[in-house]
Amino acid sequence: MARLRVHAFSISIDGYGAGPRQSRAEPLGVGGEALHEWMFPTRTFLAMGKKGGGTTDVDDAFVRRGFDAIGAWILGRNMFGPIRGPWPDDAWKGWWGDDPPYHTPVYVLTHHPRKPVAMKGGTEFRFVGDIHQALQQAARAAGSQDIRLGGGASTIRQYLQAGLVDEMHVAIAPVVLGSGEHLLAGIDLPGLGYEVREFMPGSGATHVVVARKQPPRSDSGHRALTTR
Amino acid sequence: MARLRVHAFSISIDGYGAGPRQSRAEPLGVGGEALHEWMFPTRTFLAMGKKGGGTTDVDDAFVRRGFDAIGAWILGRNMFGPIRGPWPDDAWKGWWGDDPPYHTPVYVLTHHPRKPVAMKGGTEFRFVGDIHQALQQAARAAGSQDIRLGGGASTIRQYLQAGLVDEMHVAIAPVVLGSGEHLLAGIDLPGLGYEVREFMPGSGATHVVVARKQPPRSDSGHRALTTR
Numbered sequence: 001m002a003r004l005r006v007h008a009f010s011i012s013i014d015g016y017g018a019g020p021r022q023s024r025a026e027p028l029g030v031g032g033e034a035l036h037e038w039m040f041p042t043r044t045f046l047a048m049g050k051k052g053g054g055t056t057d058v059d060d061a062f063v064r065r066g067f068d069a070i071g072a073w074i075l076g077r078n079m080f081g082p083i084r085g086p087w088p089d090d091a092w093k094g095w096w097g098d099d100p101p102y103h104t105p106v107y108v109l110t111h112h113p114r115k116p117v118a119m120k121g122g123t124e125f126r127f128v129g130d131i132h133q134a135l136q137q138a139a140r141a142a143g144s145q146d147i148r149l150g151g152g153a154s155t156i157r158q159y160l161q162a163g164l165v166d167e168m169h170v171a172i173a174p175v176v177l178g179s180g181e182h183l184l185a186g187i188d189l190p191g192l193g194y195e196v197r198e199f200m201p202g203s204g205a206t207h208v209v210v211a212r213k214q215p216p217r218s219d220s221g222h223r224a225l226t227t228r
Numbered sequence: 229m230a231r232l233r234v235h236a237f238s239i240s241i242d243g244y245g246a247g248p249r250q251s252r253a254e255p256l257g258v259g260g261e262a263l264h265e266w267m268f269p270t271r272t273f274l275a276m277g278k279k280g281g282g283t284t285d286v287d288d289a290f291v292r293r294g295f296d297a298i299g300a301w302i303l304g305r306n307m308f309g310p311i312r313g314p315w316p317d318d319a320w321k322g323w324w325g326d327d328p329p330y331h332t333p334v335y336v337l338t339h340h341p342r343k344p345v346a347m348k349g350g351t352e353f354r355f356v357g358d359i360h361q362a363l364q365q366a367a368r369a370a371g372s373q374d375i376r377l378g379g380g381a382s383t384i385r386q387y388l389q390a391g392l393v394d395e396m397h398v399a400i401a402p403v404v405l406g407s408g409e410h411l412l413a414g415i416d417l418p419g420l421g422y423e424v425r426e427f428m429p430g431s432g433a434t435h436v437v438v439a440r441k442q443p444p445r446s447d448s449g450h451r452a453l454t455t456r
Contacts, residue, residue: 013398013400013412013424013436013438014243014412014415014417015242015243015412015413031418170241172241172400172434174424174427174436175424176417176418176422176423176424176438177418178415178416178417178418178419178420179416179419182413184241184242184243185243185410185413187242187406188406188407189242189404189406190259190404190405190406191406191407192406194404195404196241196402196403196404199402201429201434206400206429206434208241208402210241210404
């Protein structure tokens with residue numbers, strides 16, 4: 001069964017996944033770009049833009065992990081683009097040019113129907129109205145692989161509250177934003193059955209993996225917490 | 229002029245400074261103890277309990293820094309004790325026994341008057357009704373030294389919102405609490421003039437220092453952000 005995984009979702013010290021006043025010029029909101037600075041120098045991130053070089057440290061390992069065994073993606077509509085309401089035409093095809101870095105089917109959540117859009121490199125955007133439908137269709141497409149839930153914050157919040165996220169990697173970035181889209185406000189992670197599974201400092205962020213509590217095993221009371 | 233400093237205030241990944249349902253048996257709320265586990269093995273923490281040994285790493289350095297040049301403390305009433313409303317008598321003298329780890333005047337915020345209580349080792353608890361009065365009196369007592377704002381979360385929030393905190397060290401601990409007292413919800417740190425000054429992983433927590441933005445200096449556009 002395909003697992004639903006969040007990777008490399010950056011939040012500020014005060015918990016925001018995007019800054020205030022998102023716009024086409026600032027899709028991550030005011031100050032939101034700083035959330036992702038830890039990622040930009042990594043080898044995996046640079047390779048996505050067809051660039052060589054880059055760091056290969058803990059930060060890079062966490063970016064890379066987000067592409068392991070992923071057979072489908074799910075994105076909130078705002079991550080796909082700035083257009084709200086019905087689609088005026090088929091012109092908008094995402095922020096990423098002709099050959100987006102997904103290379104799988106990508107299920108975009110929207111209440112407004114639209115035909116699938118096939119891109120270069122194996123990415124196909126498919127439009128779905130409901131988080132459960134999207135997950136079902138993505139699971140079918142992913143087969144034996146997993147599904148990556150890309151974001152944004154409100155999409156992740158919906159899947160968390162429905163108890164459908166299997167694993168979530170959050171990168172805490174050294175920035176305060178003061179307002180914007182909060183990732184975890186009002187979400188009772190322990191009540192939903194989640195715990196901190198990994199906690200690992202990188203060069204530019206602290207990495208946290210939250211996952212569902214595993215049933216206790218008779219051979220060990222040891223907590224699988226990675227720290228250093 | 230004495231500065232108002234917060235040190236070693238632990239928060240969870242989801243931003244809580246204490247767990248839900250605080251009580252005399254669980255003064256940090258349910259699950260709140262886990263917030264402070266990073267501190268327990270440090271040399272400075274053990275020395276406060278008159279114990280030897282302990283770690284001397286980054287975590288310890290941050291605990292130790294919280295006692296440098298401190299001439300007075302301010303505590304919220306809940307940090308002082310579990311009693312609410314008027315003081316029934318003078319029996320409650322804090323959680324810390326005869327010789328509390330402060331060794332300075334300690335201003336306890338309460339709307340209910342009470343006479344000062346002198347303890348062993350130079351600690352004296354003094355009771356004040358207002359955050360501004362407490363700060364004024366603490367500044368006078370501290371002289372050329374600084375004032376440490378001990379907590380809890382709601383007390384720190386009041387001083388932050390009034391723009392009175394000069395520096396705040398927060399330790400992000402590898403735990404999710406789901407509910408409780410949130411430290412930063414609804415507080416616009418950048419709007420209040422704060423920025424992230426230091427960001428440093430320790431063995432058991434990630435340390436963040438937030439401080440007022442310094443005026444730009446003509447000799448450098450360099451950002452004084454410590455990271456590794």
